[in-house]
Amino acid sequence: MEIALKGKYGNGKIAIVSAEDFEQLKHTPIHMLRSGYLLIYDKQSKKQMYLHRYVMRDELTQNSQQLVVDHVNRCKNDCRKENLRITTQEDNLCNRSKTSFKTSSIYKGVCKTVTGKWIAYITKNKQKFYLGTFDDEKSAALVYNLHAMDKHKAFAMLNTIN
Numbered sequence: 001m002e003i004a005l006k007g008k009y010g011n012g013k014i015a016i017v018s019a020e021d022f023e024q025l026k027h028t029p030i031h032m033l034r035s036g037y038l039l040i041y042d043k044q045s046k047k048q049m050y051l052h053r054y055v056m057r058d059e060l061t062q063n064s065q066q067l068v069v070d071h072v073n074r075c076k077n078d079c080r081k082e083n084l085r086i087t088t089q090e091d092n093l094c095n096r097s098k099t100s101f102k103t104s105s106i107y108k109g110v111c112k113t114v115t116g117k118w119i120a121y122i123t124k125n126k127q128k129f130y131l132g133t134f135d136d137e138k139s140a141a142l143v144y145n146l147h148a149m150d151k152h153k154a155f156a157m158l159n160t161i162n
Contacts, residue, residue: 005038005077007031018080021055036076051079059086068092070155087155090125094152098159105137107159109144112137120144124151 001022002014010032017025030051031039038051052069053060060067063086070087071078074095097108104112109122113133120131120140131147134140141159148156 003030005030005032009034009036010038013077015051016075016078016080016083017051017055018082021079021081025051032077038077038079052076052084055079055081056084056086070095074157091152091155094124094148094155095157097157105140107137107141107144107161108157109148109159110137110140120147122147122151 001017001019003017003022003025005011005013005015006029010030013032015025015030015038025040028040033039039048040051040054041047042049042054050069052071056069060069066089067086068089070085070092072083072085074097075083098106105118109120109131111119111121113119118134118137118140120134120143122129122131122144129147129151131143132140134143138161141161145156145158145161148158
């Protein structure tokens with residue numbers, strides 16, 4: 001179900017929530033931050049909090065370790081329970097897209113060497129794993145995708161290769 005957003009960045013945009021959360025949230029102002037995340041004021045705790053964490057608060061409090069809420073489809077305004085999952089920070093980082101700053105490759109997990117060849121690598125548990133050296137960028141990206149599916153499972157953020 002859809003709820004209109006408020007504020008400078010939310011003007012004309014919507015939040016998507018599950019039917020079970022809609023009744024509770026339909027009169028609650030929801031603001032979009034510059035980052036795209038949604039923020040609400042929780043009257044019970046008297047604190048501002050991210051909408052996705054609010055929706056999953058019961059699941060989060062049942063777990064004693066430091067966990068985060070991940071958007072499965074990576075759409076920050078889709079806060080339906082079926083699109084949210086509780087995970088570790090490490091797994092959540094696997095679901096990130098390629099960094100936005102300038103790099104030598106258009107693909108995640110790929111970089112160009114000084115010799116003009118392409119290296120594929122993947123990071124897991126703060127360790128970088130070398131996957132091989134390739135003549136072309138697309139081959140390196142394909143190898144990254146294969147290893148990402150194996151190492152990151154459901155959290156793998158795969159390269160779209162044309």
